[in-house]
């Protein structure tokens with residue numbers, strides 16, 4: 001099934017590639033409230049596409065419109081070339097794994113998983129074979145005869161996954177699929193999901209709150225806010241080149257500076273930050289105007305923290321005192337207070353044992369921060 | 382000195398505290414027993430005591446006296462204790478096919494009424510569950526509203542509607558649809574109308590309670606997996622509402638089988654139901670023992686199948 005998708009080829013970069021899911025100008029209103037606002041989206045075959053965003057931003061609503069449980073107020077959804085406007089949920093080539101799992105409580109694990117195939121009138125022996133195969137894949141073979149209430153949360157989740165996958169849909173929608181799992185099982189299931197996707201060639205659309213999950217799983221991520229997309233891109237693009245303050249803050253953490261453009265070259269820009277005694281030098285051009293007020297972001301892990309002052313003063317340097325330290329085990333977050341009271345977060349690996357003699361960063365120490373010219377990002381708003 | 386004393390006081394406090402805590406817990410667990418015990422013994426007393434009395438009378442013989450039956454236990458002269466148990470009344474019921482027919486007819490009528498209530502009540506309950514919150518309250522209110530007028534009055538109202546010169550016939554004649562009044566009152570048809578009308582709320586309410594708990598995501602999941610609305614109903618909704626169907630059916634079937642007012646007022650002499658027979662035995666024939674035997678048999682006919690069902694149900698859930 002997945003032969004036609006070569007691994008290193010990203011369909012969304014291919015100029016004339018036909019998207020599997022095409023969302024055009026879709027709006028959904030509940031009364032006067034707009035849950036999804038004029039959204040356009042193309043998702044290509046074999047993708048694992050994540051929808052990320054704060055609570056109530058319309059992720060579930062968008063997913064439910066894809067599955068056919070909600071009708072768009074306006075706009076069209078096309079799946080595999082077919083306009084879905086008049087296609088009821090039970091005739092769409094889509095399966096969904098529900099946020100609440102929605103397992104049938106009166107049926108055994110086996111019947112739950114077999115449900116979709118039975119509706120398609122698949123032969124009995126074939127159903128049995130595929131159910132066995134699917135349950136083996138999610139490691140639930142020995143739980144076949146149990147009812148959902150006799151399973152743990154994680155096991156239920158895997159039944160829900162098996163039930164949604166067994167029909168080998170063109171598109172699988174997953175609404176917070178791994179929410180109920182502990183960290184270990186979650187990581188394991190994440191890799192399982194990726195394996196399944198490779199094996200079955202299903203296109204996944206995943207809703208998640210968990211940015212780390214989105215980063216690990218996705219081919220592309222769409223960040224949503226108040227019913228519309230703020231940015232769509234690969235995990236790297238989203239993380240390294242957030243376009244707006246919302247995205248920069250939502251994915252990972254970021255130090256945001258407000259400043260004025262003092263030099264605007266083809267290959268660099270220089271920004272002077274309001275009431276901070278430093279200049280930002282960025283070694284790539286950006287579409288900004290001279291003297292314009294802009295926002296810049298620097299990720300905490302891109303900043304080097306040190307007690308020794310830099311050899312020669314220059315741009316991309318700051319001085320401050322350690323206001324607070326968050327110890328995370330493998331690394332620490334230092335909250336450094338600037339002369340103007342602004343706090344800059346810096347994360348650094350704990351290469352020496354924390355609080356040992358060699359680990360010299362402590363509360364109220366005066367420290368110097370610096371970063372490479374390529375590290376800061378210019379934000380649009 | 383300070384810390385030591387403080388420690389001592391704290392220890393005292395915790396001890397007192399844990400003592401009070403244990404005491405509250407004990408009181409709570411006992412309280413729970415009391416709360417359950419009161420209705421339990423209440424039911425035991427006020428269900429079993431009358432039952433025992435009726436059973437006793439059913440084993441006696443009718444005589445002209447006050448009370449009109451022979452005593453079960455007798456102290457003969459000289460202090461000899463004699464117990465007289467007669468199964469004559471039960472044998473009489475079995476032998477006279479009038480009673481057997483009446484029982485069967487009662488079961489038939491209440492059975493069919495239960496089915497009609499189910500067919501009528503199920504979609505109504507479903508509709509109420511699916512309605513918007515505001516409409517839902519109004520609809521529920523309308524289900525409960527009839528209970529605010531006397532049951533007897535409502536049955537009389539049906540007499541007025543169904544009579545030969547009643548509202549319905551008058552209307553049909555006035556519309557020119559019929560020339561002669563259709564005979565509706567004093568027939569089985571009228572009894573069905575009366576029973577279904579009176580008992581349908583007892584079907585709707587347990588079904589409503591059952592359906593209200595159903596997660597709509599289950600319907601969506603079924604649709605998502607390719608089930609059309611009919612299949613979704615048959616494979617998901619129906620199986621999950623069986624508890625409500627059983628509860629509603631029992632609430633309709635049991636009182637309907639023993640119903641006396643409706644067959645008497647709407648069925649007249651034409652519809653045989655055991656409630657009326659019982660009433661006649663008691664009030665017209667003054668045969669308390671036979672009337673009691675009729676009641677006991679009715680109870681057995683209704684309760685035995687239920688107990689068998691319960692037994693199998695509990696065995697099934699144990700597996």
Ligand SMILES: Nc1ncnc2c1ncn2[C@@H]1O[C@H](COP(=O)(O)OP(=O)(O)OP(=O)(O)O)[C@@H](O)[C@H]1O
Pocket residue numbers: 030033034035053054055056057058059060061062209
């Ligand atoms: N049936 C409905 N009627 C009215 N408003 C609704 C309905 N469904 C969703 N909404 C509103 O639309 C908005 C988006 O809801 P949605 O469930 O899509 O959020 P979400 O992004 O999935 O949030 P979460 O991450 O918390 O699951 C919310 O403000 C919600 O209150």
Ligand SMILES: [Mg+2]
Pocket residue numbers: 059060061099175
């Ligand atoms: Mg949601």
